[in-house]
Amino acid sequence: xxxxxxxxxxxxxxxxxxxxxxxxxxxxxxxxxxxxxxxxxxxxxxxxxxxxxxxxxxxxxxxxxxxxxxxxxxxxxxxxxxxxxxxxxxxxxxxxxxxxxxxxxxxxxxxxx
Amino acid sequence: xxxxxxxxxxxxxxxxxxxxxxxxxxxxxxxxxxxxxxxxxxxxxxxxxxxxxxxxxxxxxxxxxxxxxxxxxxxxxxxxxxxxxxxxxxxxxxxxxxxxxxxxxxxxxxxxxx
Numbered sequence: 021x022x023x024x025x026x027x028x029x030x031x032x033x034x035x036x037x038x039x040x041x042x043x044x045x046x047x048x049x050x051x052x053x054x055x056x057x058x059x060x061x062x063x064x065x066x067x068x069x070x071x072x073x074x075x076x077x078x079x080x081x082x083x084x085x086x087x088x089x090x091x092x093x094x095x096x097x098x099x100x101x102x103x104x105x106x107x108x109x110x111x112x113x114x115x116x117x118x119x120x121x122x123x124x125x126x127x128x129x130x131x132x133x
Numbered sequence: 134x135x136x137x138x139x140x141x142x143x144x145x146x147x148x149x150x151x152x153x154x155x156x157x158x159x160x161x162x163x164x165x166x167x168x169x170x171x172x173x174x175x176x177x178x179x180x181x182x183x184x185x186x187x188x189x190x191x192x193x194x195x196x197x198x199x200x201x202x203x204x205x206x207x208x209x210x211x212x213x214x215x216x217x218x219x220x221x222x223x224x225x226x227x228x229x230x231x232x233x234x235x236x237x238x239x240x241x242x243x244x245x246x247x
Binding site for chain 2: 051053055060061062063064065068070076078079110112114116117118119120122124126127
């Protein structure tokens with residue numbers, strides 16, 4: 021069963037901490053994505069990557085960075101966590117051409133206190 | 134860059150009522166369109182998708198959507214809703230070109246009373 025795995029289901033971190041969210045896919049997909057989901061705002065794209073070591077800013081990249089050293093792994097980094105980064109974070113992967121076949125992870129609910 | 138607008142934030146219906154959720158996108162080129170559903174406490178699930186061909190797309194659980202290119206719309210419909218359709222519904226679009234990402238609308242919460 022193909023899947024996207026996010027390393028943590030729930031995380032609680034303190035303000036100012038550096039936070040790593042990890043995502044691994046086993047479908048050999050070229051593209052990987054990080055979204056955050058907030059009530060009333062839907063899913064907003066933070067960063068995506070269409071190849072190893074490549075990254076593109078999404079709609080809300082401020083306060084985040086990413087790393088993609090291997091094709092199957094895409095990490096989201098909060099350099100200095102703040103309370104307004106409390107959210108549900110969703111990782112996804114897809115093929116690079118249609119039909120894209122987006123697959124989503126189960127999400128990480130991050131609370132920054 | 135593409136964007137997606139969902140007209141209704143919260144829709145309340147009785148069982149057996151008909152449903153139509155509006156979705157408009159902005160992008161001048163070829164797009165692929167999706168509707169996702171998220172039931173309370175669960176993950177996103179794909180309801181249906183449009184890539185090409187027949188603009189009337191049928192998905193799971195009796196849902197369908199119609200792509201109207203001239204109106205940049207992809208509205209979701211269901212003739213008769215059930216209590217179990219209570220969920221949040223997201224429209225999403227991706228430009229059919231390399232290096233782009235799926236962009237979501239803000240979602241519509243559907244509440245169905247029995």
